[in-house]
Amino acid sequence: xxxxxxxxxxxxxxxxxxxxxxxxxxxxxxxxxxxxxxxxxxxxxxxxxxxxxxxxxxxxxxxxxxxxxxxxxxxxxxxxxxxxxxxxxxxxxxxxxxxxxxxxxxxxxxxxxxxxxxxxxxx
Numbered sequence: 619x620x621x622x623x624x625x626x627x628x629x630x631x632x633x634x635x636x637x638x639x640x641x642x643x644x645x646x647x648x649x650x651x652x653x654x655x656x657x658x659x660x661x662x663x664x665x666x667x668x669x670x671x672x673x674x675x676x677x678x679x680x681x682x683x684x685x686x687x688x689x690x691x692x693x694x695x696x697x698x699x700x701x702x703x704x705x706x707x708x709x710x711x712x713x714x715x716x717x718x719x720x721x722x723x724x725x726x727x728x729x730x731x732x733x734x735x736x737x738x739x740x741x
Contacts, residue, residue, distance in 0.1 A: 624715055629725055632708075639675075664691040667693065
């Protein structure tokens with residue numbers, strides 16, 4: 619087994635602006651990232667979430683906490699309000715210790731967010 623390096627893993631999902639939907643979508647996205655990349659929770663260094671300005675019913679970090687990830691450092695922020703950008707979107711960046719190369723990482727774009735990175739959807 620090779621030496622572990624910190625790699626970034628991206629993902630995004632579209633969601634309705636309710637606390638339940640934000641929590642459910644966040645847990646779904648995080649589970650997809652973990653499963654696709656065979657991640658041990660202890661290897662997650664930190665997670666950075668962003669939401670589009672129209673999402674304010676809850677913090678995406680609430681979903682991670684409901685998964686029991688109480689020791690993973692989490693941070694939420696608001697995306698830049700770019701005209702004509704996709705609304706109702708949660709983005710995530712996980713910093714993970716892994717032996718995988720960058721090309722082996724499987725980023726996860728779910729629901730309408732798949733349109734953001736079609737180049738990554740066939741991996």
